[in-house]
Amino acid sequence: MGLPDSEMPRRQYLRGLVATGGAAALAACLEVPGSGTDVPQGDPGSRPARQHAWNDALPTDEDGNVRRPNHHALLALDLTTEPDRAASERVESAFRSLERAYAHDVAGLLFTVSYTPAYFETVGAESPVPDPEPLTSVEGEIALDGFHALVHLASDDPAVVLEAEQALLGGASEPNGVQMAADLAAVFERADPRRTGFVGSGLPVEQAEERGVDLPDELPDEAPFLMGFRSGLRESQAPEERVTIQQGPYAGGTTTHVESLSLNLRQWFEQNDQQLRIAEILSPHHAEDDVGETGEELGTSTGVFPDIADRTAADASTRGIVGHAQKTARAREDGTPLLLRRDINTLDGDRPGVHFLAHQREIADYVRARQAMAGEDLDGVGQRLNNGLLQYIFVRRRGNFVTPPRDLRALPGTDA
């Protein structure tokens, strides 16, 4: 299995392979000199008790914002067997093997394992999270995640994401040179959809060019997100403690919501100018000089809390336009955001989109933040028109999950 005969730089070639997935992509990936080598191995004993405790392992940018890993896969799984003690031990053994194979680091592998209400129904236990449902009036008939478990795999090295996925499903027995003591294949099978994504300066344009997806020329080459602007700045992210479940059987865990969206970047970039984009993504009070081409002037804060957020309703009725950040900042508790965003850009299906993955203490926190973003309470803006980003985003799918603490991640809620 060799590389295609092309002039494509190795780095670009590798990045596209996460979206392709599978053993062939992995094989191609690993034949490239320098890929999948020098990946640090890890120690399961040093992993934190909270699966979602990634921040200590993530680098920060020059402003001090936590930077997300570059490459991601969201692996959906369905149970194929009645869970019992043996199954639970096998699942835990597979995850521990991955932890030995890769360091808890962006050069290694960060991952979480989460479970849906459908899983709990199957195993006959009460679900700690509600069934997913449409949250706003403009969603219509969306898909709802009904598979059983979700593994979120993330690394700066695309080969690690692919190899870890293959290893879990039984397609790679020695990831990063470490023998898998077990895999998930006897307990789970792959379910739909397989989702992939990426975050990082320059990646949206690079990925789109590589896959032949046509994006507007106005998207800056160095933009970290498909809509052009940085997001997830420190001041608008919930601390990990704020999203951690405090009591009950899953104390120390978190909940996860994944909202998959498609984007209309043609309207966003070709019909708006930069000032209007800034008004809609931040607020009508932000000037271009305060923001910069891709949000580089913002530092660690969107600057909307508290004053500009407080002006949201007044801006709707007197200016006829409100920004996304100012609307969503209304859903804070004592000034602290409710959501820890780990959303990723995607070109799944060769269409631009976002897999908006967020952790929060309870799903109700997500609902509160999402309804603040919908702004259905605001007079003077439309259901989409001049209402933040709603003109340009289309919800396709939602899923609710509990992400248990690490010691309960293998088939929770069973007698095992």
Place this chain on the structure above:
Amino acid sequence: MSEHDTPRRGRTGTACSRRAFVATGAAGLAAVAGCLGDSGGDSGGDGGDESRDGGLPDGVPYVEDPPEAVYVPSHRDPFLMQSPVTAGDYALLPHFSYPHRFWLVDGGETEEVLPTLDDSLHLMVAFWDRQTGELLPVDAGATLSVSRDGDPVETVAPWPMLSQTMGFHFGDNIPLPDDGTYTVDVTVNPIEAVRKTGGFAGRFEETRTATFEFEWTDDRRRTLVEDIEYLEEDQRGKPGALEPMHHGEMATGNGDTNGGGMDMSDMPSPSLRPAAAYPGTDLGVHESGDVAFVVRYLEDSRLATGDGGYLFVSPRTPYNRLPLPEMSLSLSLPDGVVQLGQTLDDELGMHYGGTVALSAGTQFDLVVDGPPQVARHRGYETAFLDMPPMTVEVDQ
């Protein structure tokens, strides 16, 4: 007339000036239009409008330096009509034209949107309630999903728009990759952002989708360009407006039929009722920013939500009485400010209203906090922006 200087910001990076000029195929309509019409060239008049530098606006002559009011454009556009389709209680009329220049409104400013060379057509959908025949001129967050042979081409939330001939509709310029047969799923979402009263209370709460197909061919492009009707030069740019189309005269093109069991004569007039048709105490028809505001006071109204009567305000365009949605209005009364809410009523139609106690001799200001945020077709882009308050007095 207002001295307000309308800021006009051309969109960044006009594709016309940068991209290869393709004169054939689906992308080439602007080119065809450019060949047949005077493409405008130099902006002359007001200068400073960089977006015209490419010499290819949407390919037809336009009024340079238009007045800051509703004006007669240089031409009347042809439309290819589809048969109406139904989606639950909604009736939808799809129609299309060549890619258009239009203006988005954000707050008090307009932003000019030029068609790009990728754009193939301007797709529009008008919609109304099948039960009552009332227009529903609100932003229902509709989406259009265009596909060909099951492959997605484009999903877009079309802009709520206003044109002199069509009135309120949803529309956008859409790029198509090639000639062929396209399928469009139109989804209308629940109407949540406005108050619904009378027979409309509790209605329009379901998401509904209708589907239609259309052919995109060289013949159709030619029809759209060749049927452009140019007005005499001495009419262009004058205060006034093109006649709104009414049923029976709407089908200027040979639209596809979808066998939906309706025909175009079911389409209600895009115009609102004349001022005299509304009930209540006549508080006058007031003017601001070239909008006519019909103001009525309804004592003991079913629409009032507390003590007092109901103040009814129906803003409409001059000449053809088209509704103006997505506007923010308030009353500045001696004892405080009352916000008016956009309301859909099965008997009074779309209007703005609020509960207030008025008595003879009361004077108040009707204040436009935000002008109508609907996108504008030609002839409306300089009006309805700078809108000073109006003083209303209840007669002794």
